[in-house]
Amino acid sequence: MLEYLIYCDESSNRGKLFSNFYGGALVRSTHLKEIEERLEEFKAENNMNGEVKWTKVTAPYLEKYIGLMDVFFDLLVEDKIKMRVMFQQNAVSDKITRTFSKEEHAETYFKLYYQFIKHIFGLRYSNQTEEEIYVRLFFDQFPDKKEKIDNFKGFIHKLQYSQEFQDANLSIRYNDIVEVTSHDHIILQCADIITGAMFFRLNKLHLEKDPVTNRRGKRTIAKEKLYKHIHKRICETRANFNIGASTGIDHDVFNRWKSPYRHWLFTPSEISSDFKKILN
Numbered sequence: 186m187l188e189y190l191i192y193c194d195e196s197s198n199r200g201k202l203f204s205n206f207y208g209g210a211l212v213r214s215t216h217l218k219e220i221e222e223r224l225e226e227f228k229a230e231n232n233m234n235g236e237v238k239w240t241k242v243t244a245p246y247l248e249k250y251i252g253l254m255d256v257f258f259d260l261l262v263e264d265k266i267k268m269r270v271m272f273q274q275n276a277v278s279d280k281i282t283r284t285f286s287k288e289e290h291a292e293t294y295f296k297l298y299y300q301f302i303k304h305i306f307g308l309r310y311s312n313q314t315e316e317e318i319y320v321r322l323f324f325d326q327f328p329d330k331k332e333k334i335d336n337f338k339g340f341i342h343k344l345q346y347s348q349e350f351q352d353a354n355l356s357i358r359y360n361d362i363v364e365v366t367s368h369d370h371i372i373l374q375c376a377d378i379i380t381g382a383m384f385f386r387l388n389k390l391h392l393e394k395d396p397v398t399n400r401r402g403k404r405t406i407a408k409e410k411l412y413k414h415i416h417k418r419i420c421e422t423r424a425n426f427n428i429g430a431s432t433g434i435d436h437d438v439f440n441r442w443k444s445p446y447r448h449w450l451f452t453p454s455e456i457s458s459d460f461k462k463i464l465n
Contacts (some may be wrong), residue, residue: 187207188214188319189355191306191315192373194380195325197294200275200388202238203429205272206453207301208380210372216265220320224371227256236368239381244407252376257375258418268376269305270383271297271449274429281453295337297451302341305449305451307347317354320345321361325373374384382412383448387429422446 189211196206212220228237231249242250242350258265264464282293302322312318327334338359345357367373385391391409394401419426422445426432432447434440441447 186214186319187316189306189308189311190214190217190319190321190323190369190372191302192323192372192376193298193301193325193449194306194367194376196380196384197300197328198384200390201273202276203384204278205271205274205297206380206384207297207305207306208376208383209301210262210376211267211269211306212372213264215261220260220265221371222255223260223373224255224375227253227350228371233271237371237374237376238367238387239408242404242408242411244403247407247410250411252360253375254378254411254415254418258415259423261418262421264444264445266372267306268379268410268446269301270380270447271296271301271451272383273451273453278453286366295333296339298324298337299340300451301449303344303347303349304441307439307443307449309353310357310439312353315354317356319361319364320355321363322357323363323370323373325367325377326364329427334364363442363455378411379415382408382415383428385409386412386416419446 192210192212194208198204198206227233233246233249233253237250237253257266261268285293289313292406308320321334327337341356341362341402342359345355353376365373367377387407391405391412392401408426416426416428417430428444428448429450431450432444432446
């Protein structure tokens with residue numbers, strides 16, 4: 186039985202220019218063991234003990250992080266991982282959300298996550314056979330109350346009854362929608378690094394200087410170098426990749442699924458009517 190495993194990471198932090206970053210890595214169950222072994226083997230060989238994440242990137246560990254990203258992107262180029270990042274541009278989204286009620290603002294976090302899961306991987310185009318495929322979802326722990334989390338899981342579970350999921354023969358078991366600790370999942374850790382790199386560069390944090398020395402810090406310089414390497418690897422999948430725009434489909438909607446790496450610049454006006462109905 187084939188399964189799609191989706192590891193989800195997010196940063197609801199507000200940046201100067203872009204905010205609400207959601208990242209996800211999808212793997213097929215047939216590739217999971219190999220992916221985890223290759224990533225964990227690199228970590229072990231390079232004494233990268235403990236959890237790796239964007240906030241831990243420093244100059245002494247730069248080359249090790251670059252090496253780990255090379256393993257990840259090698260797997261991506263081999264079509265064993267798909268990576269997606271969604272985010273909002275403040276200048277656009279603020280004009281729309283400024284009229285939101287307090288309740289609407291409170292719902293934004295899960296609304297965006299719902300959109301991310303439903304659309305970002307192009308799942309509706311993933312299965313043209315009669316074989317049933319199960320979708321399993323691993324979320325980094327939610328910063329919210331149990332009632333809201335349970336409601337959100339219910340919305341995600343109901344996605345299997347949507348026309349898009351039924352056409353692709355996709356099913357979601359409620360118990361396969363879980364919160365996890367990123368420390369235990371290397372794929373989720375790698376998704377965090379890439380999502381963090383995009384937040385860093387799109388918000389121009391690579392230009393920040395120490396107010397005392399008026400020079401960029403060593404960690405800032407190291408993070409910029411890691412971002413540049415990640416971008417270089419992304420460009421192997423699509424030349425001149427523009428990180429600040431939605432990735433094109435090149436006149437083929439199936440590329441929403443087939444592309445190894447994609448970005449989605451999301452605007453609040455794109456919130457689908459089906460989710461509005463659920464909320465009401």
